[in-house]
Amino acid sequence: MKNEKILNVSVDCVVFGYDVATKSLNVLVIKRFLESEKEVLVDDYVLTGYHVYQHETLDDTATRVLKELTGLTNQYKKQFKAFGNPDRLTNEKDLIWIKNEEFNTRTFTIAYYFLLKTDDVDLNKNEHQAKWFPVNNLPELGFDHKKIITEAYEDLKTKCLSEPIIFKLLPDKFTINDVQDLYESILGIKIDNRNFRRKLINKKYIIALDEKQVGVSKKPAQLYIFSKDVYDKMFQKNYLINI
Amino acid sequence: MKNEKILNVSVDCVVFGYDVATKSLNVLVIKRFLESEKEVLVDDYVLTGYHVYQHETLDDTATRVLKELTGLTNQYKKQFKAFGNPDRLTNEKDLIWIKNEEFNTRTFTIAYYFLLKTDDVDLNKNEHQAKWFPVNNLPELGFDHKKIITEAYEDLKTKCLSEPIIFKLLPDKFTINDVQDLYESILGIKIDNRNFRRKLINKKYIIALDEKQVGVSKKPAQLYIFSKDVYDKMFQKNYLINI
Numbered sequence: 375m376k377n378e379k380i381l382n383v384s385v386d387c388v389v390f391g392y393d394v395a396t397k398s399l400n401v402l403v404i405k406r407f408l409e410s411e412k413e414v415l416v417d418d419y420v421l422t423g424y425h426v427y428q429h430e431t432l433d434d435t436a437t438r439v440l441k442e443l444t445g446l447t448n449q450y451k452k453q454f455k456a457f458g459n460p461d462r463l464t465n466e467k468d469l470i471w472i473k474n475e476e477f478n479t480r481t482f483t484i485a486y487y488f489l490l491k492t493d494d495v496d497l498n499k500n501e502h503q504a505k506w507f508p509v510n511n512l513p514e515l516g517f518d519h520k521k522i523i524t525e526a527y528e529d530l531k532t533k534c535l536s537e538p539i540i541f542k543l544l545p546d547k548f549t550i551n552d553v554q555d556l557y558e559s560i561l562g563i564k565i566d567n568r569n570f571r572r573k574l575i576n577k578k579y580i581i582a583l584d585e586k587q588v589g590v591s592k593k594p595a596q597l598y599i600f601s602k603d604v605y606d607k608m609f610q611k612n613y614l615i616n617i
Numbered sequence: 618m619k620n621e622k623i624l625n626v627s628v629d630c631v632v633f634g635y636d637v638a639t640k641s642l643n644v645l646v647i648k649r650f651l652e653s654e655k656e657v658l659v660d661d662y663v664l665t666g667y668h669v670y671q672h673e674t675l676d677d678t679a680t681r682v683l684k685e686l687t688g689l690t691n692q693y694k695k696q697f698k699a700f701g702n703p704d705r706l707t708n709e710k711d712l713i714w715i716k717n718e719e720f721n722t723r724t725f726t727i728a729y730y731f732l733l734k735t736d737d738v739d740l741n742k743n744e745h746q747a748k749w750f751p752v753n754n755l756p757e758l759g760f761d762h763k764k765i766i767t768e769a770y771e772d773l774k775t776k777c778l779s780e781p782i783i784f785k786l787l788p789d790k791f792t793i794n795d796v797q798d799l800y801e802s803i804l805g806i807k808i809d810n811r812n813f814r815r816k817l818i819n820k821k822y823i824i825a826l827d828e829k830q831v832g833v834s835k836k837p838a839q840l841y842i843f844s845k846d847v848y849d850k851m852f853q854k855n856y857l858i859n860i
Contacts, residue, residue: 379671381624383701383725428622428723432701456699456727458626458675480671482626482725484699536779538860557858565858577860615800615808616859617781617820 379480385435386423386457386483386519388526389444391492391506392543397555398508399543400492401523402443405503406516408471416467418514421522422502423483436486443504445496450489450542454529455522458482462518471516487526489542510562534560536616538579541600549587549595550574579604622723628678629666629700629726629762631769632686634735634749635786640798641751642786643735644766645686648746649759651714659710661757664765665745666726679729686747688739693732693785697772698765701725705761714759730769732785753805777803779859781822784843790826792838793817822847 389402403419422443426435432453441447463472463481472479497504507513509527512520534540540556541548550571558565574580579601587594632645646662665686669678675696684690706715706724715722740747750756752770755763777783783799784791793814801808817823822844829837 381626383624383626426701426725429703431703432699432725453698455696456675458669458727460672460674482669482675482727484701484725532779534860535858536775536860540860570858615778615813617777617779617783 379478382425382479382481384423384425384481384483385432385439386421386485386522387436387439387443388421388485388487388523389440390487390489390509390526390530390543391495392489392556392559393492393506394545394548394552394555397559398492399556399559400506401509401512402495402504402506403513403515403519404443405505406471407503415470416516418467418516419505419507419512419519420516421519422504426484432484436484436488440488443502444490444494445499446490446494450539451486452529452533453484453486455525456482456484457518457522459518468517483522485522485526487530489530489539491543491545531561538600538602538605544600547583547585547597547599549597551595578608622721625668625722625724627666627668627724627726628675628682629664629728629765630679630682630686631664631728631730631766632683633730633732633752633769633773633786634738635732635799635802636735636749637788637791637795637798640802641735642799642802643749644752644755645738645747645749646756646758646762647686648748649714650746658713659759661710661759662748662750662755662762663759664762665747669727675727679727679731683731686745687733687737688742689733689737693782694729695772695776696727696729698768699725699727700761700765702761711760726765728765728769730773732773732782734786734788736788774804781843781845781848787843790828790840790842792830792840794838821851 391400391402393400404422406416406418406420408416422439424435424439426432430438436451436453437447440449440451460480492506509523512523515523534557540553543556544552553574554565554567554570581599581601583597583599585597587597634643634645636643647665649659649661649663651659665682667678667682669675673681679694679696680690683692683694703723735749752766755766758766777800783796786799787795796817797808797810797813824842824844826840826842828840830840831837
């Protein structure tokens, strides 16, 4: 076993939060700061993560990490990829940060992403100096966390085309414009308004309420909810081949 | 660090092979056999896997495992999930198999699946007593490998609806019936023949050859190929929202 590295397994969490007011898809990251007497050694951001406790499943660890960061439980989470390149934690700042004691450790991380509303997180309550950044305008990130966020975002883009996960990012009651704004924000595209509206309204699982927006300056728009029950019943055995 | 389990990280591979002649989607598993003087202790099947070598990426390990099992390289592979429940290797047979020395080890496995043609694998060449089983008629499996196969299969079912991965399971030249048979085999459904044929023929990336089947007793059918180049160009920026 000599020269063998000690293995470590962690879970890292990409927390996506959508801000319906600013139409911005954001990622929650925490500050990493270290200085010597002379200079700043490390000053950037990282994802939150932690090693997997002995009696925990991977899902347990992800849930714990999110709860410690945001206070939230029961958010949509998806384990999307494991990262384990031998050189993933070997740039200079990372070595300063993890210190010598862990120099001989190889860390595999199982990455999850969470989908929630920016509004649901009270950043004043956390001790991590956590901060939202737009997914398309991220700060300098430590370790391989830029890569992890990029891959999480790619997975989200693909998945939101074929599964109704997008509603996890919206308030329970939303307008059709809210849904279109969100798709445009995630995919970075412009969607034809009339086609989109017609298609969406025709879905049996998009249900119109007897309610309209309140407190808006323009003409208040109709509010809708997404019914997971209806969706699940429709798609239980109804495969739609769309290659 | 006392009482801490030693961590181990492995890669397990679900090898899906499609047999176009019998229209059967199969999984390649290897025999696990152990007997004492008195009785058979372990007699079942498992997936092939191996721990991750020090200088390997996870993809490297998966590629190595497939090559050792089948001789094949460059097959479609997908890392689909990590499994790390604390109790995943604790049933009686598994404990006999892994022996006492590894009793205090917690093994995380990063699971991949591969898509290939049953015909491409020469089982006589391998030393593992490897065998194909239909995915819907699996033998008794050790560890949590039944669960891993089930989750790989679910991922394949979802993915084949929105990405053209199905062509990895077919010969380069195929008939429209071959594609339909394959979808029906994977999804366990009956597809309307005329609709399916019309839709598929209209795809720009399904290209008719100046060739027909040879050596068939019925009327020889038109052969087609799938063009990845055309597909990639069409879908590069062309998101199709289909929730």
